[in-house]
Amino acid sequence: MSGMNMGDTTKEPAQVQAQTATASGTVKAVDPAKGTVTISHGAVPSLKWPAMTMAFAASQEQLESVEVGEKVTFEFKAEGMNASILNITKAE
Numbered sequence: 001m002s003g004m005n006m007g008d009t010t011k012e013p014a015q016v017q018a019q020t021a022t023a024s025g026t027v028k029a030v031d032p033a034k035g036t037v038t039i040s041h042g043a044v045p046s047l048k049w050p051a052m053t054m055a056f057a058a059s060q061e062q063l064e065s066v067e068v069g070e071k072v073t074f075e076f077k078a079e080g081m082n083a084s085i086l087n088i089t090k091a092e
């Protein structure tokens, strides 16, 4: 569980803040060469994201743990629309 970073109040006006969020969805593509997993995910209210299909940066280990067509739950870090997987597991 990640806590809220209430103490992080350094002033960086124009900077996009990295946020973590959790979502679930279906794996649409795994691309080890690019280091991405494409997931059709549900809405992410905390980031004001609608449901969409998008690529997330992922480690080789994370990419090896999922397969196209699988339903997954995952935690990710987003800076704007740049998102990387923190952890990903099969949804049962």
Ligand SMILES: [Cu+2]
Pocket (backbone or CB within 6 Å): 041, 049, 051, 052, 053, 054
């Ligand atoms: Cu998205």
